Amino acid sequence: MSVDEKTVRRIAHLARIAVTDAEVPHLQGELNAILSFVEQLNEVDVEGVEPMTSVTPMIMKKREDGVTDGGYADKIVQNAPATEDNFFLVPKVIE
Amino acid sequence: MAGTCPAMTLKQRSSPVTELTHLTIAEARDGLKAKSFSASELAKAHIAAIEKARALNAYVLETPEKALAMAKASDDRIAKGEGGALEGIPLGIKDLFCTDGTTTTAGSKILGNFHPPYESTVTRNLWNDGAVMLGKLNLDEFAMGSSNETSAFGPVVSPWRREGSNVGAGTSGAIEGNHLVPGGSSGGSAAAVAAHLCLGATATDTGGSIRQPAAFTGTVGIKPTYGRVSRWGTVAFASSLDQAGPIARTVRDAAIMLRSMAGPDAKDTTCADLPVPDFEAAISRGVKGLKIGIPKEYRVDGMSPEIEQLWHQGAEWLRAAGAEVVEVSLPHTKYALPAYYIVAPAEASSNLARYDGVRYGLRENGKDIVDLYEKTRAAGFGREVKRRIMIGTYVLSAGYYDAYYVRAQKLRTLIKRDFEEVYAQGVHAILTPATPSAAFGIGEKGSGDPVEMYLNDIFTVTVNMAGLPGIAVPAGLDSQGLPLGLQLIGRAFDEETLFATAQAIEDAAGRIKLPQAWWA
Numbered sequence: 001m002s003v004d005e006k007t008v009r010r011i012a013h014l015a016r017i018a019v020t021d022a023e024v025p026h027l028q029g030e031l032n033a034i035l036s037f038v039e040q041l042n043e044v045d046v047e048g049v050e051p052m053t054s055v056t057p058m059i060m061k062k063r064e065d066g067v068t069d070g071g072y073a074d075k076i077v078q079n080a081p082a083t084e085d086n087f088f089l090v091p092k093v094i095e
Numbered sequence: 096m097a098g099t100c101p102a103m104t105l106k107q108r109s110s111p112v113t114e115l116t117h118l119t120i121a122e123a124r125d126g127l128k129a130k131s132f133s134a135s136e137l138a139k140a141h142i143a144a145i146e147k148a149r150a151l152n153a154y155v156l157e158t159p160e161k162a163l164a165m166a167k168a169s170d171d172r173i174a175k176g177e178g179g180a181l182e183g184i185p186l187g188i189k190d191l192f193c194t195d196g197t198t199t200t201a202g203s204k205i206l207g208n209f210h211p212p213y214e215s216t217v218t219r220n221l222w223n224d225g226a227v228m229l230g231k232l233n234l235d236e237f238a239m240g241s242s243n244e245t246s247a248f249g250p251v252v253s254p255w256r257r258e259g260s261n262v263g264a265g266t267s268g269a270i271e272g273n274h275l276v277p278g279g280s281s282g283g284s285a286a287a288v289a290a291h292l293c294l295g296a297t298a299t300d301t302g303g304s305i306r307q308p309a310a311f312t313g314t315v316g317i318k319p320t321y322g323r324v325s326r327w328g329t330v331a332f333a334s335s336l337d338q339a340g341p342i343a344r345t346v347r348d349a350a351i352m353l354r355s356m357a358g359p360d361a362k363d364t365t366c367a368d369l370p371v372p373d374f375e376a377a378i379s380r381g382v383k384g385l386k387i388g389i390p391k392e393y394r395v396d397g398m399s400p401e402i403e404q405l406w407h408q409g410a411e412w413l414r415a416a417g418a419e420v421v422e423v424s425l426p427h428t429k430y431a432l433p434a435y436y437i438v439a440p441a442e443a444s445s446n447l448a449r450y451d452g453v454r455y456g457l458r459e460n461g462k463d464i465v466d467l468y469e470k471t472r473a474a475g476f477g478r479e480v481k482r483r484i485m486i487g488t489y490v491l492s493a494g495y496y497d498a499y500y501v502r503a504q505k506l507r508t509l510i511k512r513d514f515e516e517v518y519a520q521g522v523h524a525i526l527t528p529a530t531p532s533a534a535f536g537i538g539e540k541g542s543g544d545p546v547e548m549y550l551n552d553i554f555t556v557t558v559n560m561a562g563l564p565g566i567a568v569p570a571g572l573d574s575q576g577l578p579l580g581l582q583l584i585g586r587a588f589d590e591e592t593l594f595a596t597a598q599a600i601e602d603a604a605g606r607i608k609l610p611q612a613w614w615a
Contacts, residue, residue, distance in 0.1 A: 001498075003489070015444060015488040016451070017481055018469035027485065030545055034486050037546045038433040041502055044509070051504030052511065055335050055562035056322040056587060061364045075212040079455035088453050093464045 001039065002032045115140035116291040120184055120348040123294055127173060127183045134173065134183025134227065138166035141185045141229055145292050147615040150270050151252045153277075153287040155190050156198055156231040165227040172225065181355050182225030187293035189284050190231035191238055192218050192339070193328040197228075201330045202236040202246040202280075205475025207456040215328025216360045217297060217339050224355040229293050233283030236477045237447065238299055238332040241307055241551040242540065243282025245479040250537055253277040253312060254290035254610045258576040264614050275534040275577070278308030278551075284342045285312040289609050295343040295352050299329060301336045302435055303555025306567035309342050310529035310580030313569040313607040315349045315597065316342040320588045321562035322367040324353075325360035333442035334365070336435075336559040345606065346568060346598045350374035353590065369588060377591035378598040383417035385596065388522040392428035393554060395531070401573045402528045409526055409570055409581045412603035413596065423522060425513040430506050431557040436549060437490050437503035438560070443480075444487030450475065482545060511561040518586050524596050525584040527554050529567040533577035554582060564590045568597040569607040578607055 003011070008028045012019040019027060073086040082089035115137050118126065126132055142159045162185060169183035193199045193211035200206050214222070222228070235245040243251040253275040256262045262272035277286040281298035285308035288296050298305045300318035309316025317340045324339045331337060341352035354374050360366045389410055394403070410420045452458035452471030459474045461467030476484070490499035517525065531553055541548030558565035563584055570581040581600060585593040 001495075007489075008485075011485050011489050011492070013469075014492060015484050016448075016465065016468040016472055017476065017484065018473035027482070030482055031486060031489070033544055033546055034436060034482075035489075037549075038437055038499070038503075041430055041433050041437075041506060044427070044430060044506060046502060046505040046509070049505040049508050051501050052335075052507035053504070055365070056320065056367060058322070058365075058367060061361070061368070063361070072212075077454075078212060079207075079209050081207075081452065081456075081458035090453055091461055091463050091467055 001035050003028060003035065116144045118294065119345050120181070120294045120343060120351050121345070123184055124351075134166040134169035135163065137183060138162045138185050138227055138229070141293060145229065147612065148290055148292055150264060150268055150614050151254060151286055151290060152249050153233055153251050153283045153290065153292055154187065154230040155200060155202070155233045155248045155283070158197060158228055158230045161197070162227050162229050165222075169225050169227060179224035180351065181221060183227060184225070184294050185227045185229050186221065187229050187232045187284060187287045187296040188218060189234050189281055189296065189298050191234055191299055191330045192297055193330070194218055194228070194231065197231065199231065199330070200248070201238070202234040202248060203475065203477065203480070204247045205450045205457050205472070209455045211328070213328060216325035216362065217329060217356050220355055220358060221297070226355070232287055232296055235280035235282065236480050237330065237443070238280040238301055238304055239443070239479050239483055240279040241303065241548055242276035242535075242537070243279040244276060244537060245279070245477055247477060251277050251282040251286045252614070253286055253534055254614070255312060255534060255577055256610070256613070270614065273536045276311070276537055278311035278534060280304040281308050281316070281342060285309055285314055285316070288312070288314045288342050288344060290612070291609070295341055295348055297339060297356065298342045299337055299339045300559065301332050301439060302559055303552040305340045305342060306555050306565055306580075306582055307530050307551060309567040310569070310582070311534040311578065313578030313609060314342050314344055315346050315566070315568050316340065317349050317353060317566040317590065317593065318558065318564060319353060319357060319590055320564040322365055323564070323588065323590065324357045325363040325366045327360055327362040331446040333439040334446060335442060336439055344609070346378055346594060346601045347375060349566070350378050350594050367588070372591055374590060374594050378594045380591070380595035381417065382413055382596055382599045385418045385523045385592065386521050387413050387418045387420045387596070388423035388517055388525040389420060390423050390425045390428065390525055390527060392425050393527045395553065398528075399532055402531065402579060405571050405579050405581065406526070406528050409600060413526065413599060416599045416603065421522065423517045423520070423525065425517065425557070427506065427509045427513050428557060431510050431560050432549065432553055434503040434506040434510070435552070435556040435560055436486070437499050438507065440483040440487035441491050441500050442487070444484045444491065447480070447484055479545075507560050510557060514561050514563060514584070523586065523592050527582045527584065529554060529580035529582040533573045533575070533579055558584050563587055564593055566593045566597045568600045570600060570604045572607070
């Protein structure tokens with residue numbers, strides 16, 4: 001499995017990382033090096049094997065569905081680049 | 096250490112500053128209790144040593160005022176006869192742990208000037224036990240790397256040098272010559288412990304990031320069982336692989352630190368509700384009656400003969416100490432590294448989606464929201480991080496998810512099963528090399544092919560993939576005078592046996608002689 005330039009740009013867009021034209025060939029080479037390294041996993045017969053979903057077998061912890069935290073919006077927004085009235089400000093989202 | 100005039104005893108020593116920084120945690124703990132010195136003196140000695148060692152770039156942030164305030168509070172508690180398990184002990188904190196009110200960078204530009212308004216559970220546990228924070232330690236960006244060369248704040252210089260090397264302190268304060276890497280991602284932590292810039296350090300391990308740098312620097316590092324330590328407040332790389340653990344100069348010190356770091360946490364649902372054993376008590380158990388496995392698949396092509404020899408030596412030491420040593424098989428070993436380089440980047444692509452310039456950190460302006468995201472992330476992430484996010488995005492994308500991610504997760508089940516079957520045969524721990532080589536020079540690996548750097552983790556990733564505990568312990572020096580470590584892999588939640596076995600190795604190998612300060 002290898003990726004072409006079009007795929008590299010598509011992946012970059014999915015990952016929301018801007019890539020310049022100049023960067024694409026190099027990235028393509030690096031990604032293909034990694035992809036060819038992982039090819040060997042196809043050698044293994046995984047028929048009937050369950051994917052690992054829980055590293056350490058445990059029952060998921062649950063708690064009462066109640067409010068136990070919060071009430072400090074100012075702390076939550078204090079690191080933001082742009083805020084107003086405890087909202088995070090961003091450029092236009094919807095046309 | 097207790098004397099009638101402890102202050103006079105201290106002044107009689109030729110260089111009291113050096114003395115205090117060369118203690119172990121256990122010795123410092125005893126010295127503080129005996130009032131041979133104060134926590135404030137201990138902190139001051141370390142602050143001075145750190146100032147002289149800036150060229151190593153182990154600390155990204157020094158917090159001397161905080162350290163002195165915490166040390167004073169420790170002295171007040173000690174005077175009252177109170178005090179926790181780590182009272183007054185000065186530690187360095189890998190800059191992946193969120194520390195309340197103190198910048199946390201994850202070794203990246205993208206977090207900007209982020210000051211967490213909360214404390215990670217691990218560091219909260221340490222402060223509750225009285226430890227003192229000296230500063231935040233350098234790391235590979237977002238814990239992705241094996242040499243501390245990907246940090247946005249520059250590489251860390253290992254305090255170790257090859258015999259006859261040209262590395263030395265330059266006149267301008269920088270280090271001259273082709274210095275060595277301390278390993279990664281916890282390079283700052285390992286370098287600081289080895290260079291006597293803290294008594295111990297916190298670190299994290301996703302594919303080997305505690306054990307590999309510990310092995311490269313002649314220190315002890317343990318990655319506990321997945322779920323032994325809370326991940327709350329620790330910047331996430333790969334959530335099913337990450338575990339925090341200590342790096343220290345002795346097995347006893349690592350056991351002391353882990354006991355404080357570990358424990359149940361309601362805020363982390365993957366953290367097990369198990370009481371924390373007294374790890375320090377376990378180190379003197381010995382290995383009589385234990386069965387140690389030597390996995391044949393860890394004998395890889397091109398393995399350094401010195402490392403192979405040390406591995407045999409380790410087995411002999413354990414035999415001499417009363418353990419039974421047997422050959423075992425872990426058939427899917429070779430697939431752990433490629434499977435890891437699917438699972439870890441996939442989880443990272445998800446975890447790092449939050450760095451979008453909206454709620455914290457760096458923001459690059461964009462004409463609309465997508466443009467803001469793309470420009471911010473392009474500017475804020477380094478090359479290795481971008482590479483891993485993109486691989487992760489690809490293997491999770493429609494059409495490829497089954498072929499890559501699901502298949503890699505199935506390999507994980509097989510890798511874990513290999514270990515379970517060996518343990519079911521009565522094996523208590525598995526002995527392997529920690530790394531395929533000693534520490535290499537900066538720039539020597541990975542510039543052409545990223546996979547070359549990934550091969551550093553070949554002996555360590557299996558342990559994260561299976562969720563088991565693993566410890567690296569110094570076992571000797573190579574022909575160039577560089578440390579080599581051995582790794583022990585244990586049963587789930589049986590860190591006690593790992594500590595006991597590692598202690599047997601430390602007893603046989605002897606305490607490694609750490610480098611004297613050549614960098615000042």
